[in-house]
Amino acid sequence: MLSEFSLIDRFFARRAARTRPPSSATGGAASSTNTALREGAIALGIGDDCALIAPPAGEMMAISTDMLVEGRHFFADIDPRALGHKALAVNLSDLAAMGAKPQAFTLAFSLPRADEAWLAAFSEGLFDIAERFNCELIGGDTTSGPLNLCITVFGSVPAHVALRRDAARAGDDIWVSGTLGDARAGLGVARNEWQANASDAAHFRHALERPEPRIELGLALRGLAYAALDISDGLAGDLMHILERSQMNATVDADALPRSEQLSRLPADVQRRCTVAGGDDYELCFTAPVAARASIEKVSDNAGVRATRIGTIIAPDSAAATPTIAWHDATGAPLTLTLQGFDHFHAD
Amino acid sequence: MLSEFSLIDRFFARRAARTRPPSSATGGAASSTNTALREGAIALGIGDDCALIAPPAGEMMAISTDMLVEGRHFFADIDPRALGHKALAVNLSDLAAMGAKPQAFTLAFSLPRADEAWLAAFSEGLFDIAERFNCELIGGDTTSGPLNLCITVFGSVPAHVALRRDAARAGDDIWVSGTLGDARAGLGVARNEWQANASDAAHFRHALERPEPRIELGLALRGLAYAALDISDGLAGDLMHILERSQMNATVDADALPRSEQLSRLPADVQRRCTVAGGDDYELCFTAPVAARASIEKVSDNAGVRATRIGTIIAPDSAAATPTIAWHDATGAPLTLTLQGFDHFHAD
Known part of the structure; x- marks a missing residue:
């Protein structure tokens, strides 16, 4: 011991x-007066x-x-x-x-x-x-x-140039980095909520245990993006934090949420649950003006991570209203999602 | 919930x-560019x-x-x-x-x-x-x-002017603020290691649960004291950190360690154990040149806390040697102390 x-x-x-x-x-200088400052x-x-x-x-x-x-x-x-x-x-x-x-x-x-x-x-x-x-x-x-x-x-x-949560503007694109849902898929495999082959299971477990912080992308987004956060509790819940702090609404295409090959092999409802409300992604969700699209694709390429547009920031009818996310699928049909973000004082 | x-x-x-x-x-500014900096x-x-x-x-x-x-x-x-x-x-x-x-x-x-x-x-x-x-x-x-x-x-x-641990100089006085040992006395009462009357027990428990950070004194010691730390694991162990970092030895008068009236009513061996090696004191131990004595007494008065000289920093014979504290009592007779500072991975 x-x-x-x-x-x-x-x-x-x-x-x-x-x-x-x-x-x-x-x-370790012997005297504080000798300290290099x-x-x-x-x-x-x-x-x-x-x-x-x-x-x-x-x-x-x-x-x-x-x-x-x-x-x-x-x-x-x-x-x-x-x-x-x-x-x-x-x-x-x-x-x-x-x-x-x-x-x-x-x-x-x-x-x-x-x-x-x-x-x-x-x-x-x-x-x-x-x-x-x-x-x-x-x-x-x-x-x-x-x-x-x-x-x-x-x-x-x-x-x-700090990427704050309260800086989203009406008309901004909403972007996410990398892919979503792999960590949640790994948790589900570990819990026997669903099954995956050994290779896919190893991929999910790696996502759960070895998240990669998007430092380089974050630095490259200075001056390009307005609002940002990292997705730790699931996109649905975390995007709401941007909307609440910015007093904005959003529309999001649930089918546009980027996912790995491995996740694409799981059932469609599992894919949706993992991408929309999975925790532990540690990808960036950020908003940026339409004019920045080409620059964002370029800097994310340079940072070695894909950036995907998933929706749009919308001005609310009334500033006092609770922010909402209008989810839709690839055809434009509205979706009703009741999945909640991860909350440490509720059963998950 | x-x-x-x-x-x-x-x-x-x-x-x-x-x-x-x-x-x-x-x-809460709506745009990061509006942030007051x-x-x-x-x-x-x-x-x-x-x-x-x-x-x-x-x-x-x-x-x-x-x-x-x-x-x-x-x-x-x-x-x-x-x-x-x-x-x-x-x-x-x-x-x-x-x-x-x-x-x-x-x-x-x-x-x-x-x-x-x-x-x-x-x-x-x-x-x-x-x-x-x-x-x-x-x-x-x-x-x-x-x-x-x-x-x-x-x-x-x-x-x-930061009060670092590595800045003690040979000949410095060693000082402590307030009184030592009351928190350890409170722990001993709670553990039935020793007894105290209800009023003294309440005093000790207060010391254990309500330590007062010596912020005002710390600020006043800028430019006056050389080395300092707060006594969280017991004077004997914590003073060693100053000595190790400063490559110095020390002599300390164990009878000079300031103690409360309440602690003075406990047995002599308990007093010594609590003042020398008690944890959770959160008093400052600091070193300062002899020339600063009057100033230190004045600023500690102003800060509403007593400062007590307990010993002296001594240059080691060899810089490579392990630092030592030579403990003595009020008569100057050497003491051998085997009490260790509080260590979270040993039984206390």
Whole structure:
């Protein structure tokens, strides 16, 4: 059994320090007056009461926090390497949805026991994605208790190009990145709600455990898109957040929702359920003016991810009304959808 | 049973918005291009993928995160109002230990069920202390699961006056604020390790559940103190963190450790155990040059908290050696202390 301090040092602090990007100021000066100070820098990482960081001059820090609980957000038998990946990926996805550039993160977790093999694999998955996005671990907290992971992530973005939820405008196209529903399909296979062949099941499970944050696309959408969020609780519920904050309505073509080959092999009703209301997609949903279509296709190509137009933002008759999404199919026939977004205090 | 979103809105988002300090930019602009942008401001709080904040020009953001777990950091029967207080207080204490000014915090928590009375009391305790320190709730996450609270707190401090752990110098006085050991005494009473009369027991329990972050003192120590931290795991263990980071040794008079009247009524060995190695004190331990003595007494008076000199920082014979604390009693006789700081992966 490792003590808390040797545990942190062994699996986290050393690798965090070793992988500090060269742009960061060096910590550990014997006197605070010797500290190199630079904006857009990390002046102090793990090991003090607080980390000290600053955004680049003229930019804001974008901050998001997510908590992952065993049995709710992941299965008890998840590969700890995948869990390390996912815990940071879902937070980076929030930065992507703001058009923010990753800078740093803190990690707090409770563990039933300090299992070295588990921690080695978890930290490997965590640092693999952290290093890929130049996101430095700057602090944390560990304690014993039921398995729970809480990451807070920090990025930077000039405020006037931040992709906010309240910025959708009437006439905007509604776009989504990548494909929707694979993670929900994986959950359904695990729960025996439906079946898939071994290869498709592996694809779905990968989508569930290894979401890819759309950081590059988010950065490329600065100045092109108006409103954005990442789809974590299902498109239907999450799009409503944009509509509520922007006081707008929307029409969406449910048949236009992009889906994988693998998902296309599941029954039509399962496809619809997974694409419309599946959680854990971590794709971006964003709105942009019609004039930006060609640019968006180009920047999404460059970012290596497909962007698909799925609908249109509509001005409401009355600003006071509750926003609505008018769903229709490929023929234009209206659909009535009662599927709700994922809600952590309701049975799913 | 409330849904996640109405729960957040009802107990947290509305009050966070209502109590936003006037210095913050107003959120909710219909277009991101209209957003008021100011450094040292909160441009976007709860309700988007990320909050957007920035430190004042030329300052760094100080960031700390703490996780509190039922049974480990608080008893299951804790008054939820006290828990709301303590969850933020222990994080604010980390800002105090850096000399940072509180700015904002995020709150992530998992709850077994959405109990309205519990949430009302918890959020009341939380916002009471948040408002007292002008610390705005800017984001969070809620989920179902075993009770777990994770707060990340943000403050601001000019980097050259930040109170770091690595800045202690040979010859510095070692100081602590307030009194030590009352929280540990309260834990001992609750565990029947020792007894106290009802009034003393209430005092100890208050210390355990209602720690007061030394924000004002931390701010006043900018430019006066060199190294600092907050005592969360016990003086013996925490002072070692300063010594390790500063590559220094120390001598400490165990009889000089400040204690309450109430603690003075417990047996001498209990007093020593609680003051030297008790956890959950959340007092500041800091080092400062001898020339600063009068100034420190003055600023601590102004901050309404006693500061007590307990020892001296000593240069090591060899920089490579493991730091040591030489404990002695009031007569100067050396003491051998084997008590360890609080470690979350050892039995306490």
